[in-house]
Amino acid sequence: MNIVLIQVLLIVVVVVVAARLFRSRGARSQAVRRLGLMLFAAFAVVSILFPNLWNRMAAVAGVRRGTDLVLYALVVAFLSFTVTTYLRFRDFEARYTRLARRLALDEVRAESTPSQTGPTSSPTAGTTASPTVPPRRDEGSNAGGDAPPATEQA
Amino acid sequence: MNDDVWLVVPLYNEAEVIGDVVAQARETFPNVVCVDDGSRDGGAAAAAAAGAVVVQHPVNLGQGAALQTGFEYALTRPDMKWVVTFDADGQHQTSDVLAMLEKARAEDLAVVFGSRFLDDRTDAGVLKKLVLRMAVGYTNLTTHTRLTDAHNGLRLISREVVEQLEITQNRMAHASELVQQIGALDIRYAESPVHILYTDYSKAKGQSLWNAVNILAELILR
Ligand SMILES: Nc1nc2c(ncn2[C@@H]2O[C@H](COP(=O)(O)OP(=O)(O)O)[C@@H](O)[C@H]2O)c(=O)[nH]1
Numbered sequence: 041m042n043i044v045l046i047q048v049l050l051i052v053v054v055v056v057v058a059a060r061l062f063r064s065r066g067a068r069s070q071a072v073r074r075l076g077l078m079l080f081a082a083f084a085v086v087s088i089l090f091p092n093l094w095n096r097m098a099a100v101a102g103v104r105r106g107t108d109l110v111l112y113a114l115v116v117a118f119l120s121f122t123v124t125t126y127l128r129f130r131d132f133e134a135r136y137t138r139l140a141r142r143l144a145l146d147e148v149r150a151e152s153t154p155s156q157t158g159p160t161s162s163p164t165a166g167t168t169a170s171p172t173v174p175p176r177r178d179e180g181s182n183a184g185g186d187a188p189p190a191t192e193q194a
Numbered sequence: 195m196n197d198d199v200w201l202v203v204p205l206y207n208e209a210e211v212i213g214d215v216v217a218q219a220r221e222t223f224p225n226v227v228c229v230d231d232g233s234r235d236g237g238a239a240a241a242a243a244a245g246a247v248v249v250q251h252p253v254n255l256g257q258g259a260a261l262q263t264g265f266e267y268a269l270t271r272p273d274m275k276w277v278v279t280f281d282a283d284g285q286h287q288t289s290d291v292l293a294m295l296e297k298a299r300a301e302d303l304a305v306v307f308g309s310r311f312l313d314d315r316t317d318a319g320v321l322k323k324l325v326l327r328m329a330v331g332y333t334n335l336t337t338h339t340r341l342t343d344a345h346n347g348l349r350l351i352s353r354e355v356v357e358q359l360e361i362t363q364n365r366m367a368h369a370s371e372l373v374q375q376i377g378a379l380d381i382r383y384a385e386s387p388v389h390i391l392y393t394d395y396s397k398a399k400g401q402s403l404w405n406a407v408n409i410l411a412e413l414i415l416r
């Protein structure tokens with residue numbers, strides 16, 4: 041049965057793509073993702089020029105119709121997009137969590153400087169975080185997007 | 195007494211009860227830090243009025259993030275020896291914390307987890323019990339721990355361990371993450387029976403069981 045071939049192939053691809061995206065961060069995986077995207081675009085152009093190409097490839101892979109193959113490819117692409125986006129959001133969230141935490145802790149420190157011990161009795165809580173907190177050094181500015189490997193917990 | 199203990203209380207929209215909870219807790223444990231998470235109900239002011247230190251996140255980050263903030267605050271207090279994670283909704287009791295402290299001191303433990311399932315005082319629903327059992331099963335399977343209740347908000351953690359914790363799961367998956375990080379440390383821990391009060395208030399506000407699915411997804415997609 042030819043169907044089995046394509047199934048095995050697709051499952052392997054899905055797992056490999058997912059695993060790669062799960063496990064790796066940093067410049068290399070970003071580059072791989074971008075290359076993948078370019079390949080995808082190039083492929084789209086080629087297949088527009090030669091509509092029959094997918095059919096021939098499908099036959100090689102053991103799928104009946106070219107459209108099915110396109111569908112499978114899209115599924116894989118969509119999956120990896122979802123995972124990548126999710127991971128990006130997580131990185132982003134980790135960063136703004138650190139920012140918010142720093143703000144919150146600095147605010148308390150500023151409030152409690154006059155009296156040493158004992159909780160602040162003045163119910164000043166509820167006031168909004170004042171933007172007058174003294175300027176601080178930034179937590180490493182990663183303009184590139186991907187954080188250096190050392191900062192993230194495995 | 196108990197000057198070396200800090201209660202870390204994650205606080206989110208609990209204005210109705212937080213004043214009483216803090217006041218009552220402070221009869222036994224004078225040091226309470228509430229980490230308010232962008233509540234919109236004046237709970238932070240109530241907590242401060244009751245004598246808690248209030249650390250306010252500018253936006254809602256989640257219970258796990260609040261605990262980590264509370265830990266970092268507690269670490270700024272040089273005389274802190276123990277941190278207790280304690281819920282704001284009145285489900286936890288200081289008598290249980292005292293028992294945990296005693297156990298930790300007697301048995302030289304660095305962490306004591308509260309467990310609802312070591313005795314039959316806690317009256318959780320059948321479905322809730324089932325989900326919690328499955329959760330602890332999963333946690334035991336994926337970490338090197340043997341616990342009976344991994345998603346209990348009441349824990350006693352020594353300073354030495356708090357220093358080594360870093361919660362990155364902002365929301366509910368933090369409980370498993372905590373167990374995992376503590377399990378990976380070379381320290382002594384144990385469980386202690388606690389009585390979780392399922393009041394009408396806490397039942398109405400508490401986590402939906404559907405969150406089990408979300409927690410699992412957050413743990414897997416790390
Ligand atoms: N800081 C913070 N605390 C939260 C958040 N959600 C829940 N909590 C607190 O976490 C504790 C337990 O929450 P609850 O919803 O009762 O969970 P359950 O007891 O496990 O059902 C309570 O003290 C809540 O106020 C949140 O988003 N941020």
Ligand SMILES: [Mg+2]
Binds near residue numbers: 281283285396
């Ligand atoms: Mg609760």
